[in-house]
Amino acid sequence: MNRQVLEQSEKLLAAARARKIKLASAESCTGGLIAAALTEIPGSSDVFERGFVTYSNEAKTDLLGVAKELIAKHGAVSEQTVEAMALGALEHSRAHLALSVSGVAGPGGGTADKPVGTVFFAVAQDDRPVRIVRKAFDAALSRGEIREQATAFGLNLLLEAVEPSLLA
Template sequence: MDTQQQVKVLAQLAQDKQVRVATAESCTGGWVAQEITALAGSSDWFECGFVTYSNEAKTQMLGVPSELFVTDGAVSEAVVIAMAEGAVANSLASLSVSISGVAGPGGGTPEKPVGTVWIGWYLEGGVVDARCFQFAGDRHAVRSSAVTEALKGLIKQLSKSTV
């Protein structure tokens, strides 16, 4: 399923369940929000997108505790969970996705090589999920793969929710 099809499925689920969605993106730079807003009528269910590229923006806009960047790093489960929770806490959305990763071509480490991307999902009421992915390819391919997985996870969260 391509991203346009994913967004259509997500739109139907969000409208059926009367859920508003937010994004909190770092390495994808707003790409998930762009895919969502490319669909006419997305304003009926899409609340907002936060592009928080710097750690400071993640703290200021989403409330990510600054100590997490020291203890876990920006590309980590703890940070994407805090980003996802912050996106809901700082908007009228009840479902969010967050993304932080090393898209490359530089910036990788042995522990977190280029292509490492953490994605988190949060559904109001305390439903949290986060996964680490290792995507192959150049910067564009890593970011594109992250967008696809982010949308897939939003669909999964809404499909299994009883909201």
């Protein structure tokens, strides 16, 4: 785990702890890297409630309640799917704030609409609108690099949701 990600995780956990906010993640293309980054920090269990690794469409449906029809219509890599994933993570946990991520890490699988490096994120919070972000990471990066950058970006989105002033 790189130092920047560990520092982000520490800041996020401290900010969430101070505000008594519990976190959850629902990950597809990052395959649990966000959960791993958070649980790398000792004592994270009082803040990080749970993580869902929902790599397959069936897992998204079974564990998070994402409708099969939604995935069939919009695709696993879409605004609609990450929104449903984040809301499902909130519903199926005791968290107050959830981050979901789904994307095309490559090297294959990209389309003209969603080329390699396309990653969608959603942040869902109790009683707030879901924030959805589409990010285009450099397609020339390796699969691992795209996943690492998506992890760091996702942690920043969580940190911004918990405490925007800490993003300096």
